[in-house]
Amino acid sequence: MREHLATLGVVLRKVMDRELPSLGPDWWREGVLLKLSYQQRATADENEWSSLVDLDVAALLRVVDGNWELLRRRNIVKWEARNWLKEAGSARNRWAHEVPGREPGADRIYRDLDTLALLAEAFLPGSAEAKQLADARAEALAALAAAPAADAAESGPTTPAVPVSDFAPGVVVRVKARPELTGVVTQVVESGSQLRLTVFHGQLTQTYYESQVEPVESRSGEHVSAEDLKVRLTAAHVLHPSVSRLYSLNSGRIEYEPYQYRPVMKLINADRPRLLIADDVGVGKTIEAGLIIKELQARQKLESILVICPKPLVVEDKWRRELKRFDEDFAHLDSGTLRHCIDETRAEGRWPARYRKAILPYSLLDEKLLLGDDTGRRSRTGLVSLMPPVKFDLVIIDEAHHVRNSATWSHRVVKHFLDSAEAAVLISATPIQTGSEDLRTLLRLLRPDTFVDNQAFDLMREPNAHLASVESAIRLAGEGWQRAALKELAGALETSWGSRVFRADPRAQEVRDLLDQDAVSDRDRVKALRIAQSMNTFSGLINRTRRRDIGSFTTRKPETFEVDFTPEQGAVHADLLDLAGRISTSKGHGQSLDFVLSTLQRQAASSLNGLAPFVEDLLQHKLTAEELSEADAEVETLEASALEAFVAEISEIADRAGALTEDPKLDRLLSYVDQKRQLPNNKLLLFSTFRHTLRYLLSNLEATGVRVGLVHGGVPDDERRELRARFAKDKGEPDALDVLLSSEVGTEGLDYQFCDALVNYDLPWNPMRIEQRIGRIDRRGQKSETIAIKNLVVSGTVDAVIFDRCLSRIGVFRRALGGSEEILGELTREIRQIGEDLTLSDAERAQRLQQITDNKIGRIQEQEELEERESALFGLPLKKLDEEGIEQAASPWLAPDQLARLVKRYLLDQGYERADSLFDRPISLLRPSKEVRATLADDLRAVAPESTSPWSRWLAGGAEQSRRLTFDPSQADGDDVELLSPVHDLVRASAASQAAFAADSTVALRVESKAVAPGLYPVAIHAWTYLGARDDFEVVVTSAEDALSADLATLLVAAQDSATSSELTAPSDLEDLHYLSWTDARSAHIDRARSHVESQLASLKTTHQARVELVEDQIAGASHENIRRMRESELRSVEDDFSTRSERLEATIARSDVTTTLLCAGIVEVVYGQ
Incomplete structure (x- = not known):
């Protein structure tokens, strides 16, 4: 066949040599290079090819396909030849991946030659090459006609071979002393x-005497009923997860939202299971983490999980409660239990089983934990000293912005855990800007192999601006949009990353092919958009679900309470501004001083009465880093030495502020609090940036009889937990709170959806901070249709100007702006620059704020319009698209009714007599005998020996005699109800117990269909396993009727037994059809695997080069011989790491294959569906 393909190549080369030069002097680039795939173009460039003679058949077919419109306009070919061209490409791929030792059937040879002959005649009618292919086709047809006779002759009577003994070579045997050990003689x-037997056991060969082994009887000729078939296929899907299917559906006691499966799908399709979840506040990130846990459990060993989070979330029991809804039992680690775990690991070499699923607060991540401590009477081992290192199967880092500073010990400890973890998820609701150092740091934590340094980050980010423009052009679909999108795509490919990595990525060619058409259908447009989005270099690493993508949880009703200073307050405020201006003029600008002076202004705008204690703490250096963080500081300490010459004046102003008695702003708050307390929902959450303001409000609210609490970063954990519990209580309870006062971090990560009103007593200059405040109550679970947002503003203050000219206009109080972080980040920096510039007059400050806000509002509106157009493009809301994605990922074999059938069969097999009627009700009661319960426990230990699930604990000796079971999450309202799903221990044990299909198993099935004509159809059902970077599993049905092959996998779910015979009249015909289908699928799979690996290798080489250059620069600049040797050792490690990972990737191509197992074959009777 290869010589016939070469003949077709001669035909195509002659035609294109004749036609392409007419394109002009640049015809080689325009007509050839730009039409090749990126792999082909790279080969052509490297070898400096300039003639069609250099191209192989695959490249020539691509060139012809790319120039099809040109050939059509010149009437070189007819339209139907396009199909022959596509089929010729498939034939070429098929023969390129021909399986040694397996000759294609005569039918396949004839069909492929027919395609080549038709194509040659279409391009060069009457040519010698066309005649040569036509003659080859005639010979193939003659061979095809003779094939049946030859087959008949071969199928005559034969004499069966008589085995020499029961233990002839090829016989499967079992070792009597170890029945679980089998092998082949x-x-x-x-x-x-x-007799002495040599037996092969997979990895080793062993010798036995015949008395030590016994033959393993193989079942054959078994007839499989419809019921048995369904049970076994469900078991196969449970035990062999597919990357295209979701296994975590209905695995938690939650009302999930479809968008919460986005990160799950990203993680299971990633080349490494590592992901940054940067969703907006209130989206449900802990639920997403729970779904990830259940999904990974279905696919890999997941016995140890570590969650690291802020201490308040440990104290409040939030993570433990959330994960319990997924039947996961986590233990909290405190300093004592953490020390116990480290000591046990040092002694036993393994993390203690009781704490293999643990929750650890950031507050314990310090230098002593990492490096150890030998300063006391007894030395304490640190994590770095443990050999082997502590390794968790999954590490989840919540509120990951806490480790954005790489100089902190918490960052270093987290890095230590992540470096050895199998899978990792970082979670942060703090908006992350693409170009920010925070994002660089977090991605470097997540993938240090990829993001070696800032240069590697910038290199990888470079194509994304062009790809964003490609997306924008496709969404807008304005005049010339295809040309614009192709131009931006070319720009992405011309970047350093694009030229090295995307040229090996088939997605780039696919987008270009979709866009380079005369008319692009809506379907192709959506497909092009999705592929372009997936090409974003951060797409597989970051999940970003924005609030406005998923709709509002409730309606926001903002209201502004604007008050005026009293004359006395106004005088103090004016004198403070004057003094700040004089300090700035005399001392010049500096980051710390500018922040000090602006913070004095902001404290005065928040509460003049809080100014005196603030100034006292400032001058006495008592402001903690935590307080500064709450005030949005970019520094950890404030240098107040610049204020020394002005201490007397500052103190005098502070004393005057402290002596003020009238406070209109406080009066307005008290009035609103009194109104709110009269309503059925009396809860009010109040935020202030400043602790001194909060303490002032606390004393005044308490004085009026308001039940009020205060939380901020410095409040002890037990007190914080108690205050939140009291705030959640019904207003009628005596110890309930009416009002909770909070700083920025006081409520971090906690949910207050039972509260429907929020007061901003002062306003952060960062719009994203405001969104985080509002997100505490505007989130999933909020019962109120509207939430009230009250903003208290004092006229004449810098806060009032920023609120009026900026914050109120961008819409942050009316709707979630998540997704505009880039714009809002720029706006925050510009607000700070203007707010901290004390040389500006009030008019100048207002004008500049107006200008920057006008610009940002325009950009935000433009972005929102683009997103509206995207929804219009899809013709569906995004939520609907998420729902459809989940429907496509849901396997009918993993649906509750199929799982119930599997579990029922298993329980019957174990002797549970009431299994038949077990699942007749939404909640079933399982009451097994002691013997059955013991059997179930034994089976579970074989499947999951280290399981600590509630089910395993009950089997092991729970006091209750019965256990309630359900498949419905809405019914699983108690700890005593087992929620069954594909990842539940009972389901997995049930699947593992099912016998494999016997050789030559047969079926006779009856199905209903409106798509297939009624009749009897021979079918074969195979299991295909795709081997490669990620193994996959698929059940494939083969039938001569294409519609039946496509639909039967779904129709089998409802199949019944048929009275017709299951005997096949021509099984070889089905095998030939299956072989053709398998050959095409195998070729496509190997091509995809090769393209994927080439892209991964290109990425690896790019980042490796950056790593090498960095270390070589450090070697060249080393000032000491020891440092130079250390860097040279590091360089060797870098090279070794690159070699190891390259070899691993290249090995993926070698192992890429599709293995196939015949499960059963028989007859399907199709009747017309009702």
């Missing part, structure tokens, strides 16, 4: 009175 040698 490879050699039989006579030795005295017994």
